[in-house]
Amino acid sequence: xNRPATASSAAQPxxxxxxVEPAPPEPLDCAGRTVAHYGYGAAADGRPRLHPVxxxxxRTVTQDRPADHRHHLGVSIAVPDVSGRNFWGGRTYVRxxxxxxxxxxxxxxxxxxxxxxxxxxxxxxxxEADGVELLREHRTVxxxxxxxxxxALDLSFALTNRAADDLSLGSPATNGRRGAxxxxxxxxxxxEAAPPDVFTADRAGEEAVHGRAADWLALAGDGWTLVFVGAxxxxxxxxxxxxxxxxxxxxxxxxxxxRLPVPAGATVVRRIVTVVADGRLDREAxxxxxxxxxxx
Numbered sequence: 600x601n602r603p604a605t606a607s608s609a610a611q612p613x614x615x616x617x618x619v620e621p622a623p624p625e626p627l628d629c630a631g632r633t634v635a636h637y638g639y640g641a642a643a644d645g646r647p648r649l650h651p652v653x654x655x656x657x658r659t660v661t662q663d664r665p666a667d668h669r670h671h672l673g674v675s676i677a678v679p680d681v682s683g684r685n686f687w688g689g690r691t692y693v694r695x696x697x698x699x700x701x702x703x704x705x706x707x708x709x710x711x712x713x714x715x716x717x718x719x720x721x722x723x724x725x726x727e728a729d730g731v732e733l734l735r736e737h738r739t740v741x742x743x744x745x746x747x748x749x750x751a752l753d754l755s756f757a758l759t760n761r762a763a764d765d766l767s768l769g770s771p772a773t774n775g776r777r778g779a780x781x782x783x784x785x786x787x788x789x790x791e792a793a794p795p796d797v798f799t800a801d802r803a804g805e806e807a808v809h810g811r812a813a814d815w816l817a818l819a820g821d822g823w824t825l826v827f828v829g830a831x832x833x834x835x836x837x838x839x840x841x842x843x844x845x846x847x848x849x850x851x852x853x854x855x856x857x858r859l860p861v862p863a864g865a866t867v868v869r870r871i872v873t874v875v876a877d878g879r880l881d882r883e884a885x886x887x888x889x890x891x892x893x894x895x
Contacts, residue, residue: 623647624720624740625716625717626717627752629718629742629750630744630747630750635649635651635652635653635742635752637649646677646706647675648675650663650674653875654748654876654877655747655875655877659789660820661673662787665787665846667846668689669688674754674787675785676736676756678768678770678782678783678853678854679692679769680768681726681728681734681768684703684704684705684728684733685705686704687782692779695775705728705733706727707727707736708725708726709723710723710724718741718742719740719742720740721740734759734760735761736756736758738754738755739754739755744895745888745891745895748877749876749877751872751892751895752872752873754871755830755869755870756784760863760865763863764863765861766860766862767860768853768859768861769859770854772856773854773857780810780840782850783852784850785848785850786825786849788849789820789847790846791820791847793821794843794844795819796817796818796843797816797843798817798882799811799817800813800886801813805841805842805844808839811838811839812835812837812838813829814835815828815885815889816849817882818843818849822879823875823876823879825873826874826880827849828892829871830872830892830893831868834869834870834871837852837853838852838856839851839852853869
């Protein structure tokens with residue numbers, strides 16, 4: 600007698616495929632050495648980052664999820680306020696209230712790699728909140744050798760408004776916290792026994808360089824120097840966000856003093872080239888590397 604097929608014997612309908620996070624790109628190599636890894640991290644992190652990043656001699660010059668700021672993730676692109684959505688991590692600064700825990704965090708979902716190899720990669724990411732894509736990012740990362748003791752990390756990103764309405768980018772500063780204009784490119788350096796030195800072509804010290812625009816800015820620690828270069832006209836107009844005493848970190852601020860409007864369909868483009876050097880460079884040596892980095 601024929602029996603009806605049971606669940607175990609009949610062909611079962613295929614379950615919907617679960618979304619799979621694209622595999623990360625290969626580590627960045629320069630002069631035959633691995634100088635950086637790129638990872639997406641845990642879901643709670645909400646964004647991919649470069650960590651560890653090292654000098655050619657192998658000294659690590661990034662820090663990831665440090666105890667003082669768990670949402671600092673190596674080298675990343677992060678914005679604390681995209682029309683009210685937090686793509687930075689941690690608490691949100693609310694005018695008249697201060698840092699506040701809000702359920703407003705977005706994620707940067709990696710869509711795939713268009714080009715990748717040991718020397719760099721190009722990637723697309725969707726900046727999503729509550730399942731809605733607000734921004735589409737096109738990110739390019741490249742490593743280039745400069746000398747036997749220095750290499751350059753060339754990072755550019757383009758953020759396009761994919762929402763139905765106009766957006767704007769903000770920061771704690773635009774929401775009332777004076778001097779906290781961070782958001783955009785951000786590099787968390789390792790915390791050491793002594794704070795690093797910071798200087799530009801004509802200024803030195805955290806107070807003198809923070810919140811000001813400059814073609815380049817150098818951060819010099821224990822046996823290493825990072826020289827951040829605004830490699831486009833738009834980037835050079837952005838003020839630098841700098842911390843050395845509380846923690847070592849440098850960012851290029853998209854919304855340091857006022858919100859940056861991003862109309863529907865519009866794109867914000869920035870490019871930062873960072874010289875990663877062994878040793879402590881002086882102003883003259885840093886400036887010489889800047890000229891080489893932007894043309895490498």
